[in-house]
Amino acid sequence: MMKETLNELSNSQEFIQRHVGPDVKETEQMLKYLGLSSLDELLEQTVPNKIRLEQEINIPSARSEQSALADIGEYASQNESFRSFIGMGYYTPKTPTVILRNVLENPGWYTAYTPYQPEIAQGRLEAILTFQQLTIDLTGMELASASLLDEATAAAEAMAMAKRVSKNKKSNQFFVDENAFPQTVDVLKTRAEHYGFELVFGHATDAVNHDVFGAIIQYTDKSGEVVDLQNIISGLQDKKAVAAVAADIMSLVLLKAPGEMGADIVFGSSQRFGVPIGFGGPHAAFFATKEKHKRAMPGRIIGVSIDSNERQAYRMAMQTREQHIRREKATSNICTAQVLLANIVAFYAVYHGPDGLKRIANRIHRQTAILAQALSNKGVKLVNESYFDTLTIDAQNNKEEVLARAQQAKINLRIDASGQIGLSLDEATTNEELQTLYQVISGDTGTIDLETLDQKVQSNQVIGASSLRNNEILQHPVFNSHHSETEMLRFLKHLENKDLSLTHSMIALGSCTMKLNATSEMIPVTWKEFGSIHPFAPSEQTLGYQKMIEELEGWLAEITGYDAVTVQPNSGAQGEYAGLLAIQKYHESRNEGHRNICLIPSSAHGTNPASAQMANMKVVIVNCDEQGNVDFDDLKAKAEEVSDNLSCLMITYPSTHGVYEESIKDICNLIHEHGGQVYMDGANMNAQVGITSPGLMGSDVSHLNLHKTFAIPHGGGGPGVGPIGVKEHLIPFLPNHSVRELTSTTKGNGAVSAAPYGSAGVLPVSWMYVAMLGKEGLAHSTKIALLNANYLTTRLSEHYPILYTGRNDKVAHECIVDLRPIKAETGVTEVDIAKRLMDYGFHAPTMSFPVAGTLMIEPTESESLAEIERFANAMISIKQEIEKVRSGEWSSDNNPLCNAPHTQFDLLNWNKPYSIKEGAYPVDGQEDNKFWPTVNRIDDVYGDRNLMCACPAPEDYR
Incomplete structure (x- = not known):
């Protein structure tokens, strides 16, 4: 050791x-x-x-940063960077370097947390609002969300939403366009099975001939056809069905917006707006609907409100944390977004502006038309009559010859089982590549006359006039003001300066583990050998990726004590869902499909009951005792009561209350005695790695939050990765993928994410994390996490009551400070303390979860004693301020706590009964190192009553 x-x-x-x-x-x-x-x-x-583990985990010892980078570089070199024209929702973009360097590779953007404290998150909130405005403009809808995980899961959310809002209540059938992307169909099948929906497939125009509660139409479809949506949408709505459109974001620059044709829901991937392919993710999906459906829409919405000085401010609106409010009645288990990627998409649109986007889209379409004309002239038969960027070729007679030429030219084409070959052009397509594609497909060794063909295709209309956009897009000033690199750079920096991130201070969020995301871990993410690989590239071209992923899965299995891990789920909530599906399929394989009761402690994360509901389980809540542990007697009674129908227990360890429960093995044994399985939520794995494991305790399946314990950054609210580990008996029930079959699980199992390996593009972060720490460093990190937490807990316990402690009055990696007595005695609330911490330069800990009126604090192992002391001193100073309110020295309704946070705007007209130093500079040393919140306390009620989720008019900025 x-x-x-x-x-x-x-x-x-x-x-x-x-x-x-x-x-x-x-x-x-x-x-x-x-x-x-x-x-x-x-x-x-x-x-x-x-x-406790009896011996150290069996993974390699620590490596130096240089050695680890060299080793992962060797894996990267084994990936062959063929030029992919596969398409199917994944395209090679040109990420503007000003965005690449200043956003994607910038810790000021990628280490920020979800904007639950909006006063110190105005930059990314404005960026996401811009993403919503972009979505609204291009889709023609009234309301857009802050992004979803990927296109396929967005389709699943659209299906579930359609069922909620459809007026055809009697129908249980949902129509799916047979030309939808196969990975979307795969995820829809998985989700529909457990919702109890019957999927009906057919040509898009056939949708109106079925009695369905809703339908999804692909626009443009997988063959490239530009489907005329008008009659399909109106026909569906005449039959009280919901019309959802899966749209290509680049084509919407030229094509008529589905909203103009009456669509109820529009969604799709925004990846091709500047986000690297990354072997399938992370990518932000866009999702838009009508205003009347705002309370049924999944995910987060950013809205506009005002602060206490009536200045405009941004915040998360409505669905902020629906899972924690409605729990098993939640309409979705989505608890995150793809904020970092949505930001990149928004900035891509800002940088290019409407004219730039039109140039890009027109060039893609013209190149496609030139290639189509050249191939047609050569006698090549095209399957699709209209197209934006995708062509499908009837190659039944010469398929193998075409593919052989493609292999020789180092390009990837799309291959359909029917003998058709497809290709999709993109922003990065060059004229030289056009020549190569022509030669590969036609077999002609000559070249084509691009200029002559260009003139010819401009006079031909391959898209019907009724399908072309006839209105302007992106007229808001934000899309028309920052087109030089100088202006764009300053715009990005202007927004970054509004946000508090790990570059400023510790972010001591209980249950969210905001630890160091080391630079060396981040470096491989933007390497071309990882960033440019298509998720459906032939496996022989992705050997390096596969070896890296298999090694990481093996390490995670060893760390968790399980027998296998899959990285496919692309968020923690998706991991929960995938784990519960594995449990249900296991019961079904034993002819016990009737087992559908899920026991969940009252302290659980809200996504737990929401995920159980999505897996068609019935939730029974188990009480907790006064120490915050699962009430074993209540658990025993309820397990006995539902024994014949018990599916599983979902439990978090250490508990959500921040302690190691002594009876965890007994709890697992009890559930197994009643025929159930144990799902252990991996949110608190940072207190387990190297010293214990879920498998050792007796659990059967867990998800891991790689964006917490394993160093993938939070990105301001995403990306997340939520792989699951399982015991051997559950391996056959892990998700598979219909496009790229995985050999580690049963053939035919449905997918839970669009890409076979989920958000594979950020997996190098966790590989580097484990490789550089090694078995010694992982265990040491856990010990230091416990040390930091217990030190901070003890420091604070002299001033605040600690709600729960475990053996020897110790906590695990986090503690809960109980602020309810302070509120009762003084009127100072947990919100006041959270906002006041901003004046001290800190992001508040997790507020009112899992217990209302508390702060849950987790310092992580990455914070030094000096920073922990700075935070402790801030909390102690705030307690002293509370005493001034209690004693009457400060007014209860006009003091630094209830007025927090203070901004530079306040300095212009300071009219408060306490000094500027007391309000804005509460500790010495801030005079030359002050982080200023951009706005004063935001009025949440005003924002909900006056919901506005698009960019304000220019005069509002003034």
Whole structure:
């Protein structure tokens, strides 16, 4: 084992000390404060012995940053970067370098947290609002969301939403365009099976001939055809069905908006607006609907409100955390978005503007038309009569010859089982590639006259006039003001400066683990060998990706004590869903499909009951005792009551209350005795890695939040990755994929995400994290996470009541500070304290979860003693301020707490009964290092009553 002193670090172990905040001296100082002699003694006092690992995890030792980069570089080199024209929702973009360097590769953007504290998140909120405006403009709809996970899961959400809002209540059938992308169909089948919906397939024009509650039409479809939506949509609506359109975002620049033709829902992938393919993700899906359906729409919406000075401000509106309010009655388990990627999409549109986007879209379409004309002249038969960027060729007689030529030219084409070959052009297509594609498909070794063909195709109309857009797009000034790199750079920096991120301070969010996202972990993400690979490229071209993913899955299986891991789920909530589906399919395989009761402790994350509902389970809530543990007697009684129908227990460990429950093994054994399975939520794995594991405790399946424990950054609210680990008996029931079959599970199993490996583009982050820490560093990180948490808890306990503690009055990796007595005695609320922390330069901890009126605090292992002390001193100072309110020295309705946060705007007209220093500079040293919230406290009620989710008019900015 690694020496706890870490005095003599080898070169390979240097990263360990860079990842953890406290050095040797600070570690010893904190241990002494806690009355402990070593980190091992801390473990003995904190973690139940019966769940401690007896030996270190079996993964490689730590590597240096240089060595790890070299090793992952070797994997990258094994990926063959063929030029992919496969399309099917994935295209090669040109990411503007000003956005690549200043957003995607910038920790000021990628280390920010979800904007639950909007006063210090105005930059990314404005960016997401711009994304919503972009979506509204291009789709022709009235309301758009802040993004969903990918196109296929957005389709599944559209189907579920259609059922909720459809007036054809008697129907249980949903129509799916037979020319929808196959990965979308795959996910729809998975979701429909457990919702109990019957899918009906057919040509888009056939949708009106069925008695359905809704339908999805692909626009343009997988063959490239531009379908005329008008009659289809009106026909569906005449029969009280909901019309949902899966649209290509680039084609919408030229094609008539589905909203203009009456669509009820429009969704699709925004990937081709500047986001690297990354082997399938992460990519932001757009989702839009009509105003009247706003309360049925899945995901988050950014809205416009006002602050306490009546200045315009942005916030998350309505569906902020529906899962935690409605729980098993939630309409969706979506608890995140793809914010970082949605930001990139918005900035891509801002940078190019409407004229630039039209040039790009027109060029793609013209190149497609030139190629189509050249092939037709050569006698090649095209399947689709109209097209935007996609051609499908009837190659039944020469398929193998075409594919052989494509292989020689190092290009990938789309292959259909029917003998057809397809190709999709994109922004990056060059004229030279046009020549190559012509030669590959036609077999002609000559070249085509591009100029002559260009003149000819401009006089031919391959898209019907009724399908072409006839109105202007993106007229808002934000899309018409930042087209030079200088202006764009300043615009990006202007927004970045409004946001607090890990570049400013610790973000001590309980249950969300905002730890270091090391630069070396992030570097491989934008390497071409990882970023430019199509998810449906032939497997022989992606050997490096596959080896890296298989190795990471193996490491995660070892860390969790499971027998297999799949990385396909692209969020924690999707991981929950995939795990529950595996459990249900397991029961069905044993002729026990009637088992449908899911037991969930009252302290659970809100996504747990929401996911159970989506898996067609019935939720039964289990009580917690006064110490925050699962009430074992209540659990036992309820397990016995529902024994014959018990499917599973969903439990978080350490508990959501921040303690290691002593009875966890007994809990798992009890569930197994009644024929159920144990789902262990992996949100708190940061307190397990290297010292215990879900598998050791007896659980059967867990999801992991790679964007928490395994260092993938939160990105301001996404991307997330939520792989699941399972015991051997559940392996046959893991998700598969219809387009790219996975060999690790049963053939024919449905997918839960659009891409076979989910958000594979960010998996190098977690690979680097595990490789650089190694078995020694992972265990040491967990110990330091416990040390930091217990040190901070003890410091705060002298001033605030700590709601729950475990054995020896210790906590796990987080603690809950109970603010309810303060509120009762003084009127100062948890919101006041959260907002006041902004004046001290901090993001508030998790507020009112899992217990209303509390703060849940997690310092993580990456924060130094100095930063922990700075946070502790801020909380102690705030307690002293509360005492001034209690004593009457400060008015209860006009004090720094209830007026927080303070902004530079306040300095222009300071009219408060306390000094500027007391209000805006509460601690020494802030005078030359002050983070200013952009706006004062935001009025949530005003925002909900006056819902506005698009960019305000220019005069509103003034």
